[in-house]
Structures are given as C-alpha cells and as structure tokens.
Amino acid sequence: MSLSISAKYYLYTGMLLLSGVVLPGCVRGQLGKDNSDQYYNGMVVCAYPDAAQAGLTILKKGGNAVDAAVAVQFALAVTLPEAGNIGGGGFMVYRSAKGKTSTLDFREKAAAAASANMYLDSSGNVIPNMSLATHQASGVPGSVDGMIQAHKKYGKLKWTELLEPAIALARGFKVTKRLANDLNRNAADFAARNPGKKYFLKDTQWQEGDILVQEDLARTLELIRDKGRAGFYEGTVADMLVAEMKSGNGLMTKQDLKDYRSVWRKPIIGKYKDYKIITMPPPSSGGIALLQLLRSVEKYPLSNWGYNKDSTVQVIVEAERRVYADRSKYLGDPDFFKVPVDSLLKPSYIDGRMQSFNWAAATPSTSIQPGNFAGYESDQTTHFSIVDKEGNAVSITTTLNGSFGSKIVVNGAGFLLNNEMDDFSSKPGTPNMYGLIGGKANSIQPGKRMLSSMTPTIVEKDGKLLLVVGTPGGSTIITSVFQTILNVIEFNKSMQTAVDAKRFHHQWLPDNVSAEAGALDSVTLEILTKKGYKINVGTTIGRVDAILVTPWGYYQGGADPRGDDTKLGW
Template sequence: MKYTSGLYIKALWLVFLAGFSAGCVRGQLGQNISGHYKNGMVVCAYPDAAKIGIEIMQKGGNAVDAAVAVQFALAVTHPQAGNIGGGGFMVYRSASGKTNTLDFREKAPAQASTDMYLDAAGNVIPNKSLYTHQASGIPGSVDGMVEAHKKYGKLKWADLVDPAVKLALNGFKMTARLAADINRNAGQFKKYNPDKNYLTTKVWQEGDVLVQEDLGHTLEQIRDKGRAGFYDGTVADMMVAEMKLGNGLITKADLQNYHSIWRKPVTGNYKEYKIITMPPPSSGGVALLQLLKSVEPYPMHQWGFNKDSTVQLMVEAERRVYADRSKYLGDPDFYKVPVDSLLNTKYILSRMQNFNWNAATPSTSIQPGAIAGYESEQTTHFSIVDREGNAVSITTTLNDTFGAHIFVKGAGFLLNNEMDDFSSKPGVPNMYGLLGGKANSIQPNKRMLSAMTPTIVEKNGKLFMVVGTPGGSTIITSVFQTVLNVIEFDKSIQGAVAAKRFHSQWMPDLLYIEKDALDSLTTDKLQQKGYKITPRGPIGRVDGILKTKWGYYEGGADPRGDDTKMGW
C-alpha cells in the first residue's frame, strides 16, 4: 500500500512538472497565462484598434510600429478623440533604457492673435474658441506618427496605415457606447455641418457597421504619400477650403510649416521608482512629479486607499500644484518655463508646510509659489510594450468630445478645438475650469498648454509601468492616483485603473468624487474639515501595462469605456 501510494505521488509529481514545463513554453510563445503575456501588449480605447496593434507586433513590428497603427485605427474607431486632425504627446523607452519624448501638439495658426476671442469691450466671446473654424489649431498627429516611425519604426509605413484604411472603407461593428456617443452629438454635427452628413445618416445601434468612405480615402493619401498626403496635396487643399468656408485661420503655409519636436523627458524619483514623463508644453509631467514628491514623506500605505488622511494629503498637494500650473506652465519655445525650480525638492516640500490637518486650505488662500487649461474629457490614451521590452505611452486628443464638431468636407475627419486650451484672457477659465495667464497666452505658431501625462515608470532601472489617461485636468490626478494605487496600495494594474477616483484642481474650490469613491465615514470627516465634496461622473479612462517580477506583461483597461487590453 505504501509502495502504491509512493508511485501515485511520484506520478502526480511528474504530471505537475510536465504541466509546469508546458506552461513555461506557452508563456515563451506568448500565449495567455492568467492574463499575463510575454511577447507584447496593447491597451487602448477600442477593441479593433488593440487587435491591429497586436497583429503589427506579430508581423515583426516593434512598439512604435504598433503605436502608429493604433493611432490611425483609433482615428476611425474612436472619433470622439482618436484623430488625424488633432495632436498629442509620446513618451518612449527602449528596451535598453534609452528615453525620448515627442511633442506633436497642435500649434496656433500664423494669423492667430492674443485677443482673437475677445469682443470690443475685452470680454471673451462665448463658444468662439470651441465650435467655430477659428477654434482649430494646426494638426500634429500625422506628422508625429511620421517622425516616430522615421526614428524608431521597423516595418514599412504603408503596412502600418493600411489596416486603418480597411477599417474606414470596409467598416467595423460599433459598440453600444460609440453608437450612443454619436447619437448624443448628432444635433451638434448637423448644426455645425449643414452641408455634410458625416455620422448622421441614421440613429446608430450596437452592432451596426460604420463605414467612413471619405476618411478612408484620406487615410489612403497618408498611407501612400506619408506626411505629404496630409500636409500637402488634395487633403491639405480640402482643409484650407473648409477653413475659408468658416473664416478659419489655418493656411496651406501653416500646414507645410508644422513640425513635431523631440524633447528631453522630465524625470524624477518616487522612492525606488523613476518616473519618465512629458515636459512642457504638457503641464502633466511637471505636475505629476510635483505631486509625487509632495506626498512622498507621508505613510499613505499605512493610512490606506482613499481614507481621509490619504485623500486630504493628495487634495492639498493638488491644490498647490494646479496653482503653480496656472502661472508657470506654457510652451517652452515662447516662455521660459522654470522646470528645475518647480521640481526642486525643497521648493515642493515648502509648499506643503502651510496646510492644516484639522481644516481644508481654502483655494482662495493658495497662490502660485514664488520662484527665484484643461484638456477635454475625451482625449484618448494607449500604452504599448513589445517583445524586446520597448515601451510607448501616447496621449492624443481633439480637445472636446468630437473636437469642434466640424468635419473637413471631402476629407471626412474632424477639426480639433484646441485653441480653447490657451488662456483667452488672464483670470478667465476655459471650458473646463482651468485658469491661465501670460505663459499660456495666444501667440502665432505657439503650442497651447496641455494636461496630457503619458508616463513610463522604472523600478531599479528596469521597465515597471506604462500608463496614461484622457480626462482633461483630471488626467494629471488620475495618473497620480493610478501610480500610487500600484506602488502604495498594492493593487494589480487592472485594479489600479478600475479603482474609484477623486479630483481637485485648486479652482474651483471643490473636491470631485466618483460614485462610491469614498465611504460615508471618510466623507463625513472631510466635510467636517471644510472640504466641499461634489459627486460627478467617471473620472479618466486609464490604460496601463505593468511588467511583473516574473517578466510578463499585465494589462489594465479602464472599465469606464470600451478600453481593451490584448497581448500575445
């Protein structure tokens, strides 16, 4: 009996070893092991786009190749924010640890002027910077993808754009959320496009196939001619003709003169982690590093996730950082942004010395520190890592949901309304409540300030996390919370992006919370201290990738949207 039991145990042990070995082989081949992948991962706003990104990597493409393909696919499948008519930022980290950032943010046209949205009395004209042809900055997305591919890509350009061409011309099945978003905005589309019927041919339902023929032909031009297919030729002519129809400012010369810029990342440390993020004209990177350094000395892990002391500390840091943002952040090509001073540890900690644990600091009593805008809720973000370990974090936008709601006739894509991200008048908030001043004033060929915060995190010199989100001014705080959710509160990347969030931005003097973000006891404690808590809808749509200690990629796709994680 003992002998038989021994054989039985030995047999089980051999079966276990065989299964373990097979599992390791499956992992090396890239197949799913409990949601972990070895060869690459894409997390983005729409399933069809994620699938295209994975297929590009399976054909031998790297993370940048996949990012280019995903960017153009999202222009088809996620018209709320995916775009060729907008702009954005890319943070890149190679497998060997080399880093870079690409600024393909839109620019003000050459004919733009500081007071272009003011009336004769000096007051801001309602909606002129939002839903008119003059609301659009010079698009940067196409040039950005061209430059990223030129520097880091492996596959042929045409092979990266062609999947988006096919999606547009052959159509794709709509999710319930996409159908609802288009239907909700149909009145706006008809109002601002009286001579066009893009996206307004019917009341859409889940499962309907959306075909976009004009957009498909525009993408063909980009596929076949690269940069010239958008900034010159027939597509550029259509854009300029559209501008003339609505007294817009973008000219052929503006398009031809647009170029994205490679910039040095801003970096900083949070405990044993290195944060690699976007420099100005994004405010997000500087703000994220300030926030992390502000809270670093405090025992948040001990306090716990979304508990009153944790929330109070983060809100007090956010109020001070957003106050700094209002004064000091802008396009570094036009304004000397004091990045080093803003990121000085002594300065940051000095800003945190005057808050009182017993009472909320009124925002009116907080001013930008002494040193010797807001992004649309419908920005979109995607995170990609390839087999070699190259990582890309890209956030891109049209600003408002569907941008200016104005289509380029014949070309089938939407104009952005990024000009609203400038400060139209000092002290007057933009559409999302952010204040700005001289640093972010309108000037010809200047890039407007952004809150986009694409970020890559290292741990002990190795890739650890790729993260970012849409959400306007809530972008910064959403990335901040997600990073802390993983590092301080031991959440998985999926748990970190799905966790309920809160947001404060100095002005207005409010603490916004998602439903069930704070328990009743925490809410009561904060209200007793004077925090004005305001419930609101979803905050951000974070898409992230975490590299586990075993070397696998684990994805986090935000359940607030159609966001999808795929790996191989």
C-alpha cells in the same frame, strides 16, 4: 518534470512567501489576481477593441512598439472619432528595451494669423463658444507628422503596412453601444455645424452593431499611406482643409500646414522613492505636475493609511490644490516662455508649498497662490500603452480636446477638426472648458503650442521597465495618472484593479473635490466634510490604459471599464 509557466509562477511565489521574503508592492497586489492576464510577447491597451486588434496584429507581424503605436493611432482616428484623430495632436513617451528614453511633442500649434485677443469682444470679454465650436477653434494638426517622425526614428516595418488596418476599418466597422450613444447624442451638433454634409449622421438612431462607413476618411488615409507627410500637409487633403477653413472664416493656411513640425524633447525624469518616473515635458503640464504631486506626498505613510482613506485623500487633495495653482502661472510652450522646470521640481520648494497644510481644516484655494522663486522672471482625449516582445515601451496620449473636437468635419477629407485653441488662456484668469485658469505663459501667440494636461508616463524600478500609463480626461488627466501610480506602488493593486479603482480630483479652482460614486466611503466623506472640504460625488474621472511588467517578465494590462477600452496580448 516540465512545469508550465503558471506553475512556475505559483511555485516561485510560494517559495518566497515560505522563506519569509516580503514581496514588493507591485507583486503583492498580483497574488491570486489577473492570473490569466500574463503575456510575454507584447501587449496593447487602448480605447477601442478594433484599434487594439490593429496594434496586436502589427506586433505579431514582427513590428515593434512604435510600429504598433502608429497602427493604433490611425485605427483610433477611425473607430474613436470623439478622441482618436488625424486632425489633432498629442505626446509620446518612449523607452527602449535598453532603457534609452525620449519624448515626442506633436501638439497642435496656433495658426500664424492667431492673436492674443482673438476670442475677445470689443469690451474685452471672452466670446462664448468661439474657441470651442467654430473654425477658429482649431490649431494646426500634429498627429500625422508625429506618427511619421516616430516611425522614422524607431519604426521597423514599412510605413505602408501600418495604415492598412485603419484603411480597412474606415470602409466599415461595427459600432459599440457606447459609440452609438455618443453619435446619437451629438447628432444635432453635427448637423448644425456641418451644413450640407452627412458625416456621422443617419436617418435613424445609431444602434450597437451598426456599420459605420467613412469612405472619405479611407481615401485620406490612403494618401497618407502612399505619400507620407505630403499626403496630409500638402496636396489634395491640404487643399480640402484650407477650403474648409475658408468656409467658416478659419485661420489655418497652406503655409501653416507646410510649416508644422513635431519636436523631440528631453523627457522630464524624477524619482518617487525607489522608482524612476519618465514623463512628458512642457508644453505638457502633466510631467512637472505629476512629479510635484509625487514629491508632495512622498513623506507621508499612504500605504499604512490605506487607499482612499480620509488622511490619504486629504494629503492628495492639498497637494493637488498647490500644484494646479503653480500650473496656472508657470507652465506653457517652452519655445515661447521660460518655464522654470528646475525651480518647480526643487524638493525644498515643493516641501515648502506643503508647509501651510493643516490637518484640522481644508486650505481655502483663495489663500493659495502660485509659488514664488528667487530670481525668476516672469477632455476629449485618448491614451494607449504598448510594450513589444523586446521590452520597448510607448505611452501616447492624443486629443481633439472636446468630444469630437469642434464637431466640424473637413468636407471631402472626412476627419474632424480639433478645438484645441480653447487650451490657451483666451483671457488671463478666465477658465477654459475644463475650468482651468491660465495666464501669460499660456497666452495665444502665432505658431505657439497650447498648454496641455496630457501625462503619458513610464515608470522604472531598479533600472527595469515597470509601468506604462496614461489617460484622457482634460484637467483630470494628471490626477488620474498620479493616483493609478500610487495604486500600484503604495496600495499593492494589480494593474487591472489599479485602473478600476475609483478616483477623485481637485484642481485648485473651482475649490471643490470631484469624486466618482463609491470612491469615498461614508466615514471618509463625513470626516472631510466636517474639515471644510466641498465634495461633489457622481462624476466619472479618466479612462486609464496601462501595462505593468511583473518580476517574471509578464505583461499585465489594465483597460479602463469606464469606456470600450481593451487589452490584448500574446
């Protein structure tokens, strides 16, 4: 008798249960859940359905995870203009089917003419919106070079094939209800910041099902397809970008574009119990912060306490408070600042930071400062996760910073400029748009990469791929990835359930807990409030896209319902 795949799944599961075997957490959570969401040839999870389809098409053509990632990145630049981009930058974490890992830093850089005090007035105060809504807000874009370098090292299909889906989409695709609402909500800013241009504007309100045509962007993508790096960083597109900069007193020059290069960096690798965490090093703050958070809560019985119960929430909040304090002082571009990676990740240091935690009351953030080491000298974003048939995995988070970046479109080239310069510390101690505090480590310098919270991550169990995860969300990225990992490992949730789960966030300053509606029940809210925690309920946190590998080799996706996020597999 020949059994179907699903029959084998239930037979094997039943045999384990009858024999008294306790299934690992990631398996227990899957029983009876997401049974139709099991694919073994590959999976793409990203923020827009058309982009997910572009990636799946490449996988079905015989492309690998990196090939599909290139197709998804460029498709998102078309279909998700609030975050997908060719005018921004990001990070990639890669794990081959054989377990080899690497990370690619294609974060934007400050122009050569940038300076530490460029956003301050004559009195030394930050000029409102200058780092957000002007031509001076943009760093030198890295996304195109990043995709070229990733493909050069790991790609399988021809470069020209990978851009075809995005080019076709740029010539017309149907907008979702969410995108229509976003375009309508930002129409006034598009008009004000792009005089004489009509990008993303129409005479009537955008409606679900309308066709968005971006012909200028299609021609830009064709140049990138045909000329590779030179199609963006030189020639016609570079001329248009520099002309756009000059029209608004921007700093970026042809030399800045020509000089830009992505950087391959050594992954940050750590352990949480029996799990191996592979994540992004600086200038991402996410990898170090994630490992600090995991170590901070590792000794506590979270699974016994339960998902989002008062003790669980209290420990997580106190860990987040201390980790974000460290972030404010010690993290920046490692090419410009000596980041104390080993000291920050030393178990004794992290354990020591948690010793001031008191069960009876919230620790005021005013009493928490960045830690000290002996001898040390001193959202809008999108994420996608892809796994191919062989088991190669890619976790990529990419960004324009604010929604639609600076909302300034390069005339003639059709793509949005980022406003990533706001991720620098314009002035030590002054919060950026996400309320994050920074210091000297993240000060503005020519050619420097700004600090980021992006946390693309891959998790292994027993030497095998387990989880590919990441999210947009500005300062909440780190905590969303952290909580999603705990949802799988500690709370036995299936991938989709782990992504759906309500989240909360604390970032040291301001000293309050942000929680999604329904994240904390009334009893938990009462207990924590009485202990002095200030809790704001109602915000939406993150849009996690993730893939879980089951013990039977199936890929199980989690596409965040908070957006148009889509999971496709075969």
